[in-house]
Each structure stands twice: as structure tokens, then as C-alpha cells.
Amino acid sequence: EAGVVQSPRYKIIEKKQPVAFWCNPISGHNTLYWYRQNLGQGPELLIRYENEEAVDDSQLPKDRFSAERLKGVDSTLKIQPAELGDSAVYLCASSSREDTQYFGPGTRLTVL
Amino acid sequence: RKEVEQDPGPFNVPEGATVAFNCTYSNSASQSFFWYRQDCRKEPKLLMSVYSSGNEDGRFTAQLNRASQYISLLIRDSKLSDSATYLCVVNRANQGGKLIFGQGTELSVKP
Numbered sequence: 001e002a003g004v005v006q007s008p009r010y011k012i013i014e015k016k017q018p019v020a021f022w023c024n025p026i027s028g029h030n031t032l033y034w035y036r037q038n039l040g041q042g043p044e045l046l047i048r049y050e051n052e053e054a055v056d057d058s059q060l061p062k063d064r065f066s067a068e069r070l071k072g073v074d075s076t077l078k079i080q081p082a083e084l085g086d087s088a089v090y091l092c093a094s095s096s097r098e099d100t101q102y103f104g105p106g107t108r109l110t111v112l
Numbered sequence: 113r114k115e116v117e118q119d120p121g122p123f124n125v126p127e128g129a130t131v132a133f134n135c136t137y138s139n140s141a142s143q144s145f146f147w148y149r150q151d152c153r154k155e156p157k158l159l160m161s162v163y164s165s166g167n168e169d170g171r172f173t174a175q176l177n178r179a180s181q182y183i184s185l186l187i188r189d190s191k192l193s194d195s196a197t198y199l200c201v202v203n204r205a206n207q208g209g210k211l212i213f214g215q216g217t218e219l220s221v222k223p
Contacts, residue, residue: 043156044213056210100158105154108153
């Protein structure tokens, strides 16, 4: 069974540029999560989707971050404009209801 | 204060050693508890869930003390392949699977 797929794996951009990350969850998983992991820290939740509905976006910096999950499958996380402090690994995870969360390999973002 | 706090690392141990990781959590409403493992530049993967009665999986033993809000992970007979970062994770009650991660403790097992 295929795991959570993310792309790109690496992205280097200059500050103030936009960037987008894509996630394809495990087939059949209704719940999708976006996390951000800073160096030396554990992942922190940005947003959680149940199907196509964002049910917890309290930690998403809404001035520059946006996310969507059209049709309740794939999801895109966007940052516009990016700041130096956004450099981190962005992890997507999926689960079936509140079962085990499975993480994708992440997108490593470097903002110069 | 962070909601989940772990022993600062790194832990450097020889092969065959026994090593213990400690973790405390501040939210008494936390419902479920886990240890995740994260290899360098890889994603976190579930190592084991932690139950009040304590649970064991081969060389790994996890324990939970709800009264003290304390979680532990014991690794016996360490292998080189155990080298990784171990993340203590709690799931808040009634928040639909929201995981709160500790900062992780790095383990390096040397020959």
C-alpha cells in the first residue's frame, strides 16, 4: 500500500516569494494533517481536515498561509509571501478517523 | 513551559546498553500517549502506544503514570539501528486526534 506522498521534497526560495506544497494521503484516509517541524523540535500542527472541511486551523498563520483540500483527497499548503522564519520541514499526515497518523516524507523548505 | 517536555539529549550509549527516556506533559486532560521514532531527515513513525498498565514490545517498554503526568520509554540491549530521535507524543482529549509532540531526544548507539 502506498504511503503518504508529498512533493516537492526540497524547495529553496527567496524571501517574499510564494511557495506551495502538495500532499496525497493514504487511500481511504479521511483525516489529513499539515505539520511544521523546526530544527531540533517536534512537529507542530498547522491544520487538520476531516474530508474537505478544515476542522482545526487555529495554529495556521492566516496572514500568509492558506490550505485547501478539494474533493477531500489531495491537499495543498501555500505560503505567500514566505519569510526567513518559515524555513522548516512541512509534514503531511493522514489517518482513518482518530487512528494512527501516518506521515509523509515532508518538504524541506529553505527561505533565503 | 511546553505542553510536552522531554529529557534533553543527545544520549550516547554503547551497544548493549539499557537507556531510558523520560517525558512529562502538562495537560491533565491528555487522553492517549505514544512514542514516535524519527530517523535523521525522515518522517516520524509510530514506535508504540503507551498504556496505563505499561506495555512491552520486544526490547522496548513504555510506561505511563497519569498521576504524575509522566511517560517513559526503556530500550534494553541497544542496537546500532536504534540510533534515532525519540518523540514523546500526547493526544488531547476531545480534539479529534490532535497530537502534541515533545521536542525529541536524540539517541546515538555506538559500537
